[in-house]
Amino acid sequence: MGSSQRMRLAWFVNYLVPGWNIPWSGNAGAEWMNGDFYVDMARRLDAAGFDAMMLEDGNYLSDAYGGTFEAELKHTVRGPKNDPLPLLPVLAAATERLGFIATMSSSFYQPFLLARLVTTLDHLTGGRVGWNVVTSSSPLAAQQFGMDALPDHDERYLIAEELVDVVKKLWRSWDRDAVVMDRATGTYVDHEKVRPIHHHGTYFDVRGPLNALPPLQDLPPIFQAGGSPTGREFAARSADVIVSSAKGIDDMREYRAEVRRRAELNGRNPDDIKILFMISPFLEESDELARRRREERLAITDERAERRLLMMSDEIDFSQFPLDQPFPTDLSTNGSQSLLKQFAQWAGDRPLREAAAGDEFEAFPAFGTPETVADEMEHAFREVGGDGYLIFAGGGGMLTRRYVDQVCEGLVPELRRRGLVWDAPPAGLGLNQRLACDEPAPDQRSAASA
Numbered sequence: 001m002g003s004s005q006r007m008r009l010a011w012f013v014n015y016l017v018p019g020w021n022i023p024w025s026g027n028a029g030a031e032w033m034n035g036d037f038y039v040d041m042a043r044r045l046d047a048a049g050f051d052a053m054m055l056e057d058g059n060y061l062s063d064a065y066g067g068t069f070e071a072e073l074k075h076t077v078r079g080p081k082n083d084p085l086p087l088l089p090v091l092a093a094a095t096e097r098l099g100f101i102a103t104m105s106s107s108f109y110q111p112f113l114l115a116r117l118v119t120t121l122d123h124l125t126g127g128r129v130g131w132n133v134v135t136s137s138s139p140l141a142a143q144q145f146g147m148d149a150l151p152d153h154d155e156r157y158l159i160a161e162e163l164v165d166v167v168k169k170l171w172r173s174w175d176r177d178a179v180v181m182d183r184a185t186g187t188y189v190d191h192e193k194v195r196p197i198h199h200h201g202t203y204f205d206v207r208g209p210l211n212a213l214p215p216l217q218d219l220p221p222i223f224q225a226g227g228s229p230t231g232r233e234f235a236a237r238s239a240d241v242i243v244s245s246a247k248g249i250d251d252m253r254e255y256r257a258e259v260r261r262r263a264e265l266n267g268r269n270p271d272d273i274k275i276l277f278m279i280s281p282f283l284e285e286s287d288e289l290a291r292r293r294r295e296e297r298l299a300i301t302d303e304r305a306e307r308r309l310l311m312m313s314d315e316i317d318f319s320q321f322p323l324d325q326p327f328p329t330d331l332s333t334n335g336s337q338s339l340l341k342q343f344a345q346w347a348g349d350r351p352l353r354e355a356a357a358g359d360e361f362e363a364f365p366a367f368g369t370p371e372t373v374a375d376e377m378e379h380a381f382r383e384v385g386g387d388g389y390l391i392f393a394g395g396g397g398m399l400t401r402r403y404v405d406q407v408c409e410g411l412v413p414e415l416r417r418r419g420l421v422w423d424a425p426p427a428g429l430g431l432n433q434r435l436a437c438d439e440p441a442p443d444q445r446s447a448a449s450a
Helices: 028-034 036-048 070-074 087-093 111-124 139-145 153-171 229-238 249-265 287-297 302-312 337-347 352-357 370-384 401-417 431-436 442-449
Strands: 008-014 052-056 099-105 129-134 179-182 187-189 222-224 241-244 274-279 388-392
Touching: 008 036, 008 274, 028 036, 036 052, 036 087, 036 401, 052 087, 052 129, 070 302, 087 099, 087 111, 099 111, 099 431, 111 129, 111 153, 129 153, 129 431, 153 229, 222 229, 229 249, 241 249, 249 274, 249 370, 274 370, 302 352, 370 401
Parallel strands: 008 052, 008 388, 052 099, 099 129, 129 222, 222 241, 241 274, 274 388
Antiparallel strands: 179 187
16 A cells, blocks of 8 residues: 655664663674764665664763662663764765754753854765754753753743754855855855844844854754643744654644644644654564563563663652552652653553553554554554654663664565655755655655555
């Protein structure tokens, strides 16, 4: 069965230790820091036709859980982690079409620094860079930058919105044809096509212009994960691609409808916003083997619960709550409110051990043969009307070269046979153009309908 709309595929990855003590992990634990693991991964994604590789970032270790770094470093939850931005040009040099999404926090980057950094990366990658806007939430992160704490939740989004506005102004402070290279007059840049922006806002004062060339893409795509009402509003106003951890068909459909409504109220064409739902597929030769493997990975153990609770422990020390008791209902945070709320809903009345051991970020459980998982993805894709998926190696550190190949050599070819993804993505597209292109390639449509 063919599709009139193309399914977009991206992969979420941390530049930290991948799977290192599980079968098929090889020597990745001792070699990940030189980038070779991620270069190999990028090549596989590029060959499979993925649209982008999103690189997460963070800048602190937390000792909130039990008052020590012990569990944090034992499970490599937030570190050791390298800065992903210098890795992007290395990945781009090893690939031809794959896009790269750089995560940069609106809480710590100044507009000029960020705008020039992204435009530089855009030129170094041939127009294949996007910006994942995060607001950061932890006071521990703030203390890495000389601050005691971060602004309140809603104010952080106001800062982010103004930052995006200023960065776009800086990107457009040069006309596209400003570089004239007139040998007769010896003029490299027409000065009349470069101008200050004179931005005077609530949070930023920036004269401009950039002292760098504008991005190849004009405006690199903006990614954002809007979960809370404030975050959804910001994403609907400012994002080109939204990452969602909505769970289940009904929640996915409701999330997409709400974002589209908000986009229209803000004068945007909702079709200009693409939504990627997060999934973590388990793939094996049979459905039964995949089911068993998933159950083993998601087994209810104190260790797995601890790993998940570590991610929740910024302002709240979750080690203080008994694992055999229900999730506390009276918690509040100035951090990720949507994450806390989502986890509370997911936990329900179950013991904390059971709730924390689950994988609440999956849009839906995806396990089985490539054909079975493709069935689930296609069903949700058509039912929700969404735009695609952001794959992440959840399930307790599953990221290995074997897992990447299972997706790229097993799952993606099955999606391609159904006419859902490109066989050979068009060359020469900027990442923004590629993400905006809805239609499968012509040969894909004809093959799918044959």
